Amino acid sequence: MNKLSIEEKIAAAGLKLSQGKKEILEILEKNAPISVPEILSSLKTKKISLNKTSIYRALSTLIKKKLVSEIDLGEGKKRYEASSKEDHHHHFLCNTCQHIYHIRLDEMLVSKIEKNIESKNKFSIENHKIEFYGKCGDCG
Amino acid sequence: MNKLSIEEKIAAAGLKLSQGKKEILEILEKNAPISVPEILSSLKTKKISLNKTSIYRALSTLIKKKLVSEIDLGEGKKRYEASSKEDHHHHFLCNTCQHIYHIRLDEMLVSKIEKNIESKNKFSIENHKIEFYGKCGDCG
DNA sequence: ACTTAATATGCAACTATGTTGCGTTTGCAA
DNA sequence: TTGCAAACGCAACATAGTTGCATATTAAGT
Ligand SMILES: [Mn+2]
Ligand SMILES: [Mn+2]
Ligand SMILES: [Zn+2]
Ligand SMILES: [Zn+2]
Numbered sequence: 001m002n003k004l005s006i007e008e009k010i011a012a013a014g015l016k017l018s019q020g021k022k023e024i025l026e027i028l029e030k031n032a033p034i035s036v037p038e039i040l041s042s043l044k045t046k047k048i049s050l051n052k053t054s055i056y057r058a059l060s061t062l063i064k065k066k067l068v069s070e071i072d073l074g075e076g077k078k079r080y081e082a083s084s085k086e087d088h089h090h091h092f093l094c095n096t097c098q099h100i101y102h103i104r105l106d107e108m109l110v111s112k113i114e115k116n117i118e119s120k121n122k123f124s125i126e127n128h129k130i131e132f133y134g135k136c137g138d139c140g
Numbered sequence: 141m142n143k144l145s146i147e148e149k150i151a152a153a154g155l156k157l158s159q160g161k162k163e164i165l166e167i168l169e170k171n172a173p174i175s176v177p178e179i180l181s182s183l184k185t186k187k188i189s190l191n192k193t194s195i196y197r198a199l200s201t202l203i204k205k206k207l208v209s210e211i212d213l214g215e216g217k218k219r220y221e222a223s224s225k226e227d228h229h230h231h232f233l234c235n236t237c238q239h240i241y242h243i244r245l246d247e248m249l250v251s252k253i254e255k256n257i258e259s260k261n262k263f264s265i266e267n268h269k270i271e272f273y274g275k276c277g278d279c280g
Numbered sequence: 281a282c283t284t285a286a287t288a289t290g291c292a293a294c295t296a297t298g299t300t301g302c303g304t305t306t307g308c309a310a
Numbered sequence: 311t312t313g314c315a316a317a318c319g320c321a322a323c324a325t326a327g328t329t330g331c332a333t334a335t336t337a338a339g340t
Binding site for chain 3 (some may be wrong): 015021
Binding site (some may be wrong): 094 | 171212214218227232234235238243245246249252253254256257260261262263264266267268269270271273274275276277280
């Protein structure tokens with residue numbers, strides 16, 4: 001059903017259709033979460049010139065509109081992935097091949113954990129970040 | 141029972157008792173997880189001169205010996221906390237006051253989530269990183 | 281089509297965290 | 311006390327990310 005093109009997604013978000021946002025989204029849609037340096041070299045391969053400053057700025061507006069989400073796996077740099085509005089999920093990073101897998105987990109259990117924390121402390125939890133590390137099937 | 145002094149902990153780990161390791165551990169023991177820049181200014185306040193390179197190197201050896209653990213809350217820099225050998229726990233970051241709280245959560249539930257993931261995929265999970273964000277009691 | 285305002289872009293300079301090489305100093309054990 | 315490994319300071323470097331400012335592009339409105 002909801003198969004929007006990149007151009008349509010950008011329009012639907014009320015954003016200007018710039019070369020930057022278009023190319024970046026295109027790259028993000030066919031990759032695992034990637035970093036800005038990786039986006040930069042991917043652009044270079046496609047013979048597209050786009051400044052790193054422009055990339056950071058385009059990503060920033062795309063994130064605000066939830067077309068992109070930012071991931072931090074503790075590598076000292078952020079990663080970005082294309083995101084549709086309702087796809088909250090988590091990641092598994094293979095310590096051997098470094099591949100990043102998207103995983104959807106039982107959010108009921110997560111919610112149970114959060115309730116647990118909230119009852120013991122006086123926190124109100126708005127958000128969580130959960131990642132797993134280990135060995136993937138290819139590397140097992 | 142196991143109340144070792146900083147000097148004793150360093151000795152027990154088979155490490156040389158250097159000014160750096162001693163002062164750093166002292167600071168870490170009386171603080172929430174802090175970053176290297178913060179350690180640096182904390183040292184300056186105490187009128188102790190220690191180079192940032194030395195701090196990074198001291199932290200690195202302390203981490204290897206599990207006297208310190210490294211935390212990444214996605215702020216673009218690492219944080220460090222004093223750790224005893226068996227205190228695996230997680231953190232809650234208040235989005236308002238930025239305080240970091242240590243939280244111990246029901247690892248049985250976490251384990252259940254992990255089993256779940258492992259059964260659906262062919263991963264073997266070795267490690268996880270779980271953090272919560274929201275509003276703390278003081279800021280509620 | 282022509283104008284205009286908002287947004288996007290390039291570039292250079294800058295900030296920040298973290299690392300490396302190397303020469304010197306210090307802790308500690310023989 | 312002497313010798314070696316570990317620790318240290320310093321400068322230079324690496325990399326991720328930001329800012330200011332001038333110019334270019336986009337999307338409307340005329
Ligand atoms: Mn993902
Ligand atoms: Mn902690
Ligand atoms: Zn793998
Ligand atoms: Zn708070």
